[in-house]
Amino acid sequence: MPGPEDDLALLVRAAQVAGPIALSFWRAQPKAWDKPGDAGPVTEADLAVNDALQTLLTGERPDYGWLSEESEADAARLDARRCFIIDPIDGTRAFIAGQEGFAHSLAVAEGDRIIAAVVHLPAMDLTFTAHADGPALLNGAPIRPSDAGISGARVLTYKSATDPEYWKDGRTPPFRREFRPSLAWRLCLVAQGRFDAALSVRHVWEWDIAAGNLIAERAGAVATDRHGQPMRFNSPRAMVDGMVVAGPRLHGELRAGMA
Known part of the structure; x- marks a missing residue:
């Protein structure tokens, strides 16, 4: 092999x-x-x-x-x-x-x-x-991820991910939302430290994030599903239940604030 x-x-x-x-x-x-x-x-x-x-x-x-x-x-x-x-x-x-x-x-x-x-x-x-x-x-x-905290962090995600329903007590964290068209690229931008996190509160297809997941992890970021569990691949549905990808400190802060 x-x-x-x-x-x-x-x-x-x-x-x-x-x-x-x-x-x-x-x-x-x-x-x-x-x-x-x-x-x-x-x-x-x-x-x-x-x-x-x-x-x-x-x-x-x-x-x-x-x-x-x-x-x-x-x-x-x-x-x-x-x-x-x-x-x-x-x-x-x-x-x-x-x-x-x-x-x-x-x-x-x-x-x-x-x-x-x-x-x-x-x-x-x-x-x-x-x-x-x-x-x-x-x-x-x-490449390495940033060590940013949540206040003012630049987070790559879509607009609806900031809706209060996805955050504890309806309080969206004080991060700055930005966007790039390719999910795979978003994870790599986090791995590179050009942005601080990539976030999805919706299911994501495995083919969009499989490569970026490993690149982010090997760079030193934490890459999990939206529940904080390790991403698993080659599943029957070929989907992962959301994603949170960031440096260790910011990952923990984002997860702590998620409903």
Whole structure:
């Protein structure tokens, strides 16, 4: 069985393949449509990247399971010792709008834990990486989260997460809400210390956060579901019940204030 560092090297190679494919469609008016069930938009670029990644990754690791936002669900992944968890383009709305903030999110799970992860933003030439036995890196340099407390913290989340119903005694903490389109990128921005926390009070898809979860943890952040429990991956529903990702002090303060 390959080591985590071997799987990471494969994911980096795959991201380097995915980037030029996505950029060939970016700002070129790619065909786009809405997925059924109000599941959001998809483009021909998402599918092209997905096909290339699946061919490369499963060709190299045919015994690994496959979970991707843009592939049909395959229950066989649940029986595999390791599983790829992939979002071909995270931040599709930003991609369609011609914005730079879209990412390829690539991870390998062993059991229910992530052991190798890459988040690659090709339009910005940013590559975040981590494996289970090594540091979190941005373009090869180590990264660390901030040590901010809750007052004035810059928290990446959506507007409804600040609604009083989600906070004890209806008191939203005194943080500053900000937003970036890609969930995977949000977790990496916290790992990098450019923002102080990433928060979701709603369920999140595994493919959006699997890679960023490991990168944040290996950087030194605490990454849990909204109840403070470790995130678990390659589950039957492929969803995690919210997320709280921040440096240790701020993570504890956010969790203490949540209803």
